[in-house]
Amino acid sequence: GEDVEQSLFLSVREGDSSVINCTYTDSSSTYLYWYKQEPGAGLQLLTYIFSNMDMKQDQRLTVLLNKKDKHLSLRIADTQTGDSAIYFCAESIKYGNKLVFGAGTILRVKS
Amino acid sequence: KAGVTQTPRYLIKTRGQQVTLSCSPISGHRSVSWYQQTPGQGLQFLFEYFSETQRNKGNFPGRFSGRQFSNSRSEMNVSTLELGDSALYLCASSPGLAGFYEQYFGPGTRLTVT
Numbered sequence: 001g002e003d004v005e006q007s008l009f010l011s012v013r014e015g016d017s018s019v020i021n022c023t024y025t026d027s028s029s030t031y032l033y034w035y036k037q038e039p040g041a042g043l044q045l046l047t048y049i050f051s052n053m054d055m056k057q058d059q060r061l062t063v064l065l066n067k068k069d070k071h072l073s074l075r076i077a078d079t080q081t082g083d084s085a086i087y088f089c090a091e092s093i094k095y096g097n098k099l100v101f102g103a104g105t106i107l108r109v110k111s
Numbered sequence: 112k113a114g115v116t117q118t119p120r121y122l123i124k125t126r127g128q129q130v131t132l133s134c135s136p137i138s139g140h141r142s143v144s145w146y147q148q149t150p151g152q153g154l155q156f157l158f159e160y161f162s163e164t165q166r167n168k169g170n171f172p173g174r175f176s177g178r179q180f181s182n183s184r185s186e187m188n189v190s191t192l193e194l195g196d197s198a199l200y201l202c203a204s205s206p207g208l209a210g211f212y213e214q215y216f217g218p219g220t221r222l223t224v225t
Contacts, residue, residue: 043216097167097209101154
């Protein structure tokens, strides 16, 4: 089946690292995504990883993919108050031409 | 390059009416997908259009329909609006079929049905 699960809430202090976790079910996924949504806004594509990669780094963002366990994580280094938002994990369903999203993780950054 | 644009940004309609939302993808992108976001159901896939053809459809009633034009712009229509149709409707643009390429979202259209 198609299902993506995420923890609902994460609170960190400014300057700390944040790690948001996600599990997915479709082994044929081509891409796995992390999107950020701020209040009243659309989805901002933060980063994505192709399913044949283990890790991708992009400035403060590090994505780790464990295909065996179908586990994806997003690490944000030196978390800032501007990082406070909802973060969505999504997998692309290869033969369905669509994304399946998790429920979103609310990241709260305390100064 | 300009991003994905959606119009209108906000809309208030009455139950029973119909509504048309518009999406212009990133220049050169040929795929447009639509998603509905609600607090209760989260983000759910509505449909994808590629080269003016619907390639996939989510689990929504026939009141929800869409189309894509030759310039890749897309519209979605909801007829006989219900209160439960109140949601943020998001459009995503992709260079090719959505399952094989990264997708970029627009700011959304906030639809309120009263």
